[in-house]
Amino acid sequence: MNEKAIEHAHRIGGVVLALEGVSLAFGGVKALSDVSFDVREHEVRAIIGPNGAGKSSMLNVINGVYHPQQGTIRYLGREYHDMDPHEVAMSGISRTFQNLALFKGMSVLDNIMSGRNLKMHSNILLQALRIGPALREEIEHREVVEGIIDFLEIQAYRKTQVGRLPYGLQKRVDLARALAMEPRILLLDEPMAGMNMEEKQDMCRFILDVNDEFGTTIVLIEHDMSVVMDISDRVLVLDYGKKIGDGTPDEVRANQAVIEAYLGVSH
Amino acid sequence: MFYRENGQFKSNYASDQQMLPILQDRVFMGLLLVFAFGAVPLFVSDYVFLSLLIPFLILTLAAIGLNILVGYCGQISIGHAAFMSVGAYAAYNLALRLPQLNFLVVLVLAGLIAAAVGILFGIPSLRIKGLYLAVATLAAQFFTDWLFARVKWFTNYSSSGSVSTAPIELFGWKVDSPAEKYLFLLGVLVVFTVVAKNLVRGHIGRAWMSMRDMDVAAEVIGIRPVYAKLTAFAVSSFYVGVAGALWGFVYLGAWEPLAFNLSLSLNLLFMIIIGGMGSLLGSYFGAAFIVALPILLDQVPNWLGVEMSTALASHLASMIFGSLIVFFLIVEPHGLARLWAIGKEKLRLWPFPH
Amino acid sequence: MSKHWPVLTLGAVLLVGLVLPIATGASPPGFYVEVLLGGLMAGVLYSLVALGFALIFKASGVFNFAQGSMVLFAALAVARLGEQMPLWVAMLLAMVIMVALAWLIERLVLRPLVNQEGVALLMATLGVTYFLDGFGQTLWGSGIYKIDLGIAKEPVMILDQVFQGGILVNKEDFVAALVAAGLVASLVLFFQKTSTGRALRAVADDHQAAQSIGIPLNYIWVIVWSVAGFVALVAGVIWGSQLGVQFSLSQVALKALPVVILGGFTSIAGAIVGGLIIGVGEKMAEVFLGPVMVKVFDLAGGGIENWFAYVLALLFLLVRPEGLFGEKNIDRV
Numbered sequence: 001m002n003e004k005a006i007e008h009a010h011r012i013g014g015v016v017l018a019l020e021g022v023s024l025a026f027g028g029v030k031a032l033s034d035v036s037f038d039v040r041e042h043e044v045r046a047i048i049g050p051n052g053a054g055k056s057s058m059l060n061v062i063n064g065v066y067h068p069q070q071g072t073i074r075y076l077g078r079e080y081h082d083m084d085p086h087e088v089a090m091s092g093i094s095r096t097f098q099n100l101a102l103f104k105g106m107s108v109l110d111n112i113m114s115g116r117n118l119k120m121h122s123n124i125l126l127q128a129l130r131i132g133p134a135l136r137e138e139i140e141h142r143e144v145v146e147g148i149i150d151f152l153e154i155q156a157y158r159k160t161q162v163g164r165l166p167y168g169l170q171k172r173v174d175l176a177r178a179l180a181m182e183p184r185i186l187l188l189d190e191p192m193a194g195m196n197m198e199e200k201q202d203m204c205r206f207i208l209d210v211n212d213e214f215g216t217t218i219v220l221i222e223h224d225m226s227v228v229m230d231i232s233d234r235v236l237v238l239d240y241g242k243k244i245g246d247g248t249p250d251e252v253r254a255n256q257a258v259i260e261a262y263l264g265v266s267h
Numbered sequence: 268m269f270y271r272e273n274g275q276f277k278s279n280y281a282s283d284q285q286m287l288p289i290l291q292d293r294v295f296m297g298l299l300l301v302f303a304f305g306a307v308p309l310f311v312s313d314y315v316f317l318s319l320l321i322p323f324l325i326l327t328l329a330a331i332g333l334n335i336l337v338g339y340c341g342q343i344s345i346g347h348a349a350f351m352s353v354g355a356y357a358a359y360n361l362a363l364r365l366p367q368l369n370f371l372v373v374l375v376l377a378g379l380i381a382a383a384v385g386i387l388f389g390i391p392s393l394r395i396k397g398l399y400l401a402v403a404t405l406a407a408q409f410f411t412d413w414l415f416a417r418v419k420w421f422t423n424y425s426s427s428g429s430v431s432t433a434p435i436e437l438f439g440w441k442v443d444s445p446a447e448k449y450l451f452l453l454g455v456l457v458v459f460t461v462v463a464k465n466l467v468r469g470h471i472g473r474a475w476m477s478m479r480d481m482d483v484a485a486e487v488i489g490i491r492p493v494y495a496k497l498t499a500f501a502v503s504s505f506y507v508g509v510a511g512a513l514w515g516f517v518y519l520g521a522w523e524p525l526a527f528n529l530s531l532s533l534n535l536l537f538m539i540i541i542g543g544m545g546s547l548l549g550s551y552f553g554a555a556f557i558v559a560l561p562i563l564l565d566q567v568p569n570w571l572g573v574e575m576s577t578a579l580a581s582h583l584a585s586m587i588f589g590s591l592i593v594f595f596l597i598v599e600p601h602g603l604a605r606l607w608a609i610g611k612e613k614l615r616l617w618p619f620p621h
Numbered sequence: 622m623s624k625h626w627p628v629l630t631l632g633a634v635l636l637v638g639l640v641l642p643i644a645t646g647a648s649p650p651g652f653y654v655e656v657l658l659g660g661l662m663a664g665v666l667y668s669l670v671a672l673g674f675a676l677i678f679k680a681s682g683v684f685n686f687a688q689g690s691m692v693l694f695a696a697l698a699v700a701r702l703g704e705q706m707p708l709w710v711a712m713l714l715a716m717v718i719m720v721a722l723a724w725l726i727e728r729l730v731l732r733p734l735v736n737q738e739g740v741a742l743l744m745a746t747l748g749v750t751y752f753l754d755g756f757g758q759t760l761w762g763s764g765i766y767k768i769d770l771g772i773a774k775e776p777v778m779i780l781d782q783v784f785q786g787g788i789l790v791n792k793e794d795f796v797a798a799l800v801a802a803g804l805v806a807s808l809v810l811f812f813q814k815t816s817t818g819r820a821l822r823a824v825a826d827d828h829q830a831a832q833s834i835g836i837p838l839n840y841i842w843v844i845v846w847s848v849a850g851f852v853a854l855v856a857g858v859i860w861g862s863q864l865g866v867q868f869s870l871s872q873v874a875l876k877a878l879p880v881v882i883l884g885g886f887t888s889i890a891g892a893i894v895g896g897l898i899i900g901v902g903e904k905m906a907e908v909f910l911g912p913v914m915v916k917v918f919d920l921a922g923g924g925i926e927n928w929f930a931y932v933l934a935l936l937f938l939l940v941r942p943e944g945l946f947g948e949k950n951i952d953r954v
Contacts, residue, residue: 065483089489103481110476117470117474117490128466138470139284142284397743398684401686403935405931406931412928413925417921417923418918419921585754585755586751588752589751589755593745
């Protein structure tokens, strides 16, 4: 374990994603105020905080679902602003969702295949006839998807309509769909919420394996502190839309502001 | 006992991705096609062709078109007859002004023109959702109603505003008798069904369905809403436009203004609700149902020896449609196609259900 | 400011269109005011029907396509019952029928579909539309019938001191517009001032929260559907008297849809202002734009009023999807 941790630490590279002075408001309500933080290549970066702290808003800002009123986002050295979600996706950032956002009416296979859509380019006519490149494309991408299905151990449910699966498996399909995009950065919004102990352990293992085997940078929001402290390299703490702590798990654990926010000590 | 996939192993992805992966389904489909093309023309009467089979085939095509938009892409339209009328009048004017064109070319061009108009009225779908879109499509309905009734050029300055067409001719084959019309339409429908099936199981189909099921998530995983929604509008209007052209040329022959009115739009919508949204098979079921029920209602009193006026029969049909819509929405939102699937599932396990 | 240019452009175009006939001298002032007034009087009725529509949408999220058929059904009932009995009795009886109908729709159609998506609910009301159209014509007949309110239909000349030639106003239309305006005002008061109105607004804000503080949802739904039935009755009687009771009434009433789009779906003020805008815009377009278009495009007659409201709503959707008074939606994931 210790050895593995050292090996892992060696792989962590430079900053790939940096947010500076990001503020986001809906009408008069401030969701994020002046938050800055960065993510380094190959690291597991956690964002924690009480409910309503602005964690999901943070992911939505990175994703391009929300456009912040102030601040800059720098990804691979380039600044982006007002990028649409699909453009962000194209640039290599993928995402899972807190409240399952799977395509309910589609099979597990189709859900994961849809994660490959941004890599599929055959035109509508070839698809209509399903000949040549269109057919080859379907089969090539199916092979990649089958690899992910094996990796996440969901072979038995391939053709099942996703809405009929139990919650824990749906979470896994959500992860599979995000992985199908072969992302450089993977954002996970409470990947273990509502899971039992065993499912959580499985999910932890998958996340660490993704990080190790594919070298994917991971940003995750999680409520289970023991999980966060175990698997993350650095932790960002938000409260009421403000950054109150940032550092290694040990540093954050010792941070007075964080302790107060979590224990509810009055200011 | 006879219908199951046991022992049919797929050793590569290509065979697993076939249109009909189960052997029995392929055999059944083959027999059905042989029956429809070979046997039906031998024993069916002209009346059945004209009042049942021909409208059924054309409306199925239109229902597939609407289903692509509503059932697969989740964008509601209650004005789809508008695109039928665009297809019909486009074909009329093309055939009139460019008489040397082959009818198949006319058909495709009419579909493309309808697709262009469909994209135009689909643009609001990029900014608005669901219920709002209903009103945008109503605008298409009422605007085209007016356009083709009032702008004389479209009807070649005919004094009554109605138009009539000559029988179609294909490579020297004059499609004139009811049986010939049926064969021609059946051929068109088979081709269009295969194409639709290919589209909905390709990546464009996944993009459509992802818009339907969860549009925000779809965008986050890299699906462009503009592309997904507008292609759905285009393909849907293309299908419906071709159906409109066939409705005018093959079924009606001549038609008056307002032949493609709101109630035709609603009928199309009812077909896919009753038949099954997001199912090509459902489009067949729904169209069959909507075509057959009024005829049945007209006939039943005769068989029973009861007097019933045509008006009353049509009012009753409308009451039954209305009740069935509500019934299906409450009890089986996936329509007749789902009932069919359940039946097939039962058959697969029969006679040992455990 | 630059973000608002599409809205501002559309507004400017509409405003120019509104003043152009009088500014260019194409229309004498008296006639212009006459058209304007006619548009406003028609618009009040649209407002009334739109209000019934907006209330149902606010309280239950149902996009009630059947509103038009309810108007037709009510008009048919009054016309046919009126042949047998005094008009006021027929109207009372029709009122009872409409409330019963509203209750049945709520019970049999919408309650089983509670928590379904908006589109499914819309489709259900399409089913109701077909059922009501068939049922109404089976029950009451499918001919053209008359409702006679006993008010003179002859135009009356007013303001002949102000404008040369005066302006002509149909007395019945005028009374109808006043009645409709009075009803709109009393509905607004009802929902602002009474406890039922407050309960309804609470339900509109948050179904679950309203239920948890003891507001009976079903009761509120029956109330709004009954109000919609009542509104349909009034509109049916007025339109029935003006245009004759016939199938096309349901399409006139369908114009409530573009009205609520224009005004903003859930907004009471929006329904009222939207109705007036559509009423005036449509009349102006028909009278002043129609003849120009007929000439320029060589049309076989005008009839732009059949689509004007819808296309206007469509343009509004493009530049300002939330309507004039609606709230902006924020997607959450």
